[in-house]
Amino acid sequence: MAFIKSENLVKEYKINVKKKGLLGAINSLLIPEYKIKKAVDNISFSIEKGEMVGFIGPNGAGKSTTVKMLTGILVPSSGEISIGGLSPYKNRKAVASKIGVVFGQRTQLWWDLPVIDTFDLLKFIYKIPDKEYKKNLDMFSELLEIHKFMNQPVRQLSLGQRMRADIAASMLHNPEMVFFDEPTIGLDVVAKERIREFIKYINAEKGTTMLFTTHDMQDIEKTCNRMIIIDNGTIIYDGSIHEIKHRFGNYRIVEVEFQKEYKNLSFAGVKLINSDGNRKKFKVDQTLMQVTNLINELTQKYEVQDITIQEPEIEQIIRDIYQGGICLDKNVC
16 A cells, blocks of 8 residues: 555635726625636555655646645645555644655744754654654664754754754654755755765665755756655656656757867757857757767768767756647657
């Protein structure tokens, strides 16, 4: 049985329609009109125990609404949802004890208290046994190096230190499921990598199920094997990251440095996207032209000094999907 299960999930909002002008405002006050907005429109998915899944989409796609229903904050308009066999909104306390939440832009730490005081308070709230609490605290202190600032007030911490403390706080009670919302936002490269490695370690060590909502595709690519893309309240892709790169990353960027400048270069299936003297950058559609064939043609016909090949990043593929440059529906495309 799947640990998380969503069946035909719908969330509707009733929005007041405001009319223009003074008379329109009075009319709207006396005889209000409403329209129905579907933030989430009949989505179904399941997540197995221990999976790490990226749940992504453009702003307003329905990500946050779905996560709020998963955590029991919002009640679905229709459909069924369960976490560990429990309904999040019908069994809020029981589900809350099973989950942890990390919000990159909001902290669950008490601002004026030392970090350790927040941890002690969470120990009391979640009724964590002394032995389990000490074991987790020691592990997190070592892996995240939070012992260096454990006795500092939260307001004195850097963003990277606060994020490490927030992640530790969300996992002190050994949750079966953790929701990550922009867990590395605003952090430098080193801090991001440290947090990603810690998340992967905890998943492997404890089998914790994890769901990521983030705009940083590196977070998804470096931690998850599966990705769900939602847009306009519906799921438009649910599959592996490898599959989406294989299906939609069928182009390569080839940067060529010639020994002299060549003009009017043209090849089938190849688009010149940048020209700077004897440096040219091509986008190669591999369904029409293999990169190896292009390289053979370039080296045989022209004086080439250097060639660099770049594979498409998952971030660019997702950006193309958001902008309508990639069609995901095989029946339509």
